[in-house]
Amino acid sequence: MKKWFTIALASTLLLALTACGSSNGGNNGNTGSSASPNGTEEASPALSPEPTDAPKPDKLRIAYHPNMGGSSAIITGMKKDFFNEQNIEIELVKFTSGPTEVAAMISGDIDLGYVGHGAHFLAVEGKVKIISLDVLSKAEELMVRADSGIAAVKDLKGKTIATQLGTSGEIVLDLALKKEGMTRDDVKLVNMDMAGAVSAFIADKVDAVIVWAPYSTEIKKEIGKDNITVLANSASFSEEFVFPSSWIVTPDYLDKNEDKVVRFLKGLHKAMDYRAEHLDEVVGYVAELNATPVESVQEEVESGVWMTGTEVRGLFADGTAKKWYEQQQELFLSSGKLEKGAPVESYVTFDLMGKVAE
Incomplete structure (x- = not known):
């Protein structure tokens, strides 16, 4: 009897130990919960998802010009992160004339760019497409020295005039001569890049020069404003014509990269909105980009x-x-710059603006 009782007691103790082991340590195969200090179950923290890499920004090579017109919108967009918002990284490439810029664009060295009025004939010829307006220029000036004896455009007959052909300077010259019943045959026209034209005029090697900011500002600074006479400028013909500056791209690039172009324009237009309300701030950006005195850029406004x-x-x-x-x-x-015209719709992307506004 005593032996039976001992066996029964041992069996009971063994079952109790087994039960305790199941309740306190039976989670070995369960990773969804764990015992808390107070005996209640808590959900295990969810596993964090693997981090995903953000899409790399699209890098665009952008042609700009080193003046207020050709720099202000693009540098504002970069400074204020408006292009970053569109997942676009900008690489700036400086140009001082539209035709050389367009040549670089056609060769694939540039993706998009800014051009002044004079280079727009290349769009009519089908080499590039205009994707947006930027600024209406009043910058082009036909200058002579005040002591030159040249008081009016008609006095330029037989005189030497320097400018860069293919630019808006050439257009202003043609308009000024035409207004006086003259042609290029009545003057000696010398084709120079802007730096050369400025140097030649300051050195008194040419009688007149047609330039725009910042080159006009440089001349006035070197010679003195009071020693310069402006015979005509682009504003002289504003009742008949405007002088738009625009952003351009090749047809091939636009066909293959329309989404990039639309996103670029979204950032650009946001920058233009900001520029209009913060011109003094933007002047500082332009001065820094082009290593130009702030006072000189301010005059370009x-x-x-x-x-x-x-x-x-x-x-x-x-x-x-x-x-x-x-x-x-x-x-x-x-003016003879073009031999034949083309429908404006064939080279200006009016339909693109709807997508930019979306």
């Missing part, structure tokens, strides 16, 4: 009509931009 992106989209939608580009083409045709 008066050389343009600084449109916003919102205004540009409206001008493209209501037909105003089309009218301006038609007038520009007529000017090229009448």
Whole structure:
């Protein structure tokens, strides 16, 4: 009897120990919960997802010009991260004339770029497409020395004039001569890059020069404003023509990269909106980019009509931009810059603006 009791007691103790082991340590195969100090179950922390790499930004090689018109929108977009918002990285490449820029674009060295009025004839010829307006220029000036004895455009007959052909300077010269019933045959026209034209005029090796900011500012600084006479400028013909500066791209690049171009324009237009409200700040950006005195850049502010992106989209939608580009083409045709015209719709991307506004 005593032996039976001992065996029963041992069995009971063994079962109790087994039960305790199941309740306190039976989670070995369960990773979904764990025992808390107070005996309740808590959910295990969820595993964090593997981090994913953000898409790399699209790098665009952008042509700019070292003046307020050709630098202000692009540098503002970079400084204020408007292009970063569109996942675009900008690489700037400096140019001082539209034709050389377009040549680089056609060869594939540049993706998009800014051009002044004079190079737009290349768009009419189908080499590039215009994707946006930027600024209306008032910067081009036909200058002579005040003591030269040249008081009016008609006095330029037989005189030597320096400018860079293929630019808006050439266009202003043609308009000024035409207004006086003259042609290029009545003057001695010398084709020089802007740096050469400025140097030649300062050294008194040419009688007149046609330049724009910042080159006009440099001349006035070297010779003195009071020693310069401006015979004509782009504003002299504003009742007949406007002088738009624009952003361009090759047809091939646009066909293959429309999404990049649209995102670039979104950032650019946001920068133009900001520029219009913060011109003094933007002057500082331009001065820093081009290593130009702030005072010189500030003087350039008066050389343009600084449109916003919102205004540009409206001008493209209501037909105003089309009218301006038609007038520009007529000017090229009448001056002999173009032999034949083309429908504006064939080289200005009016339909793209709707996507930019989305």
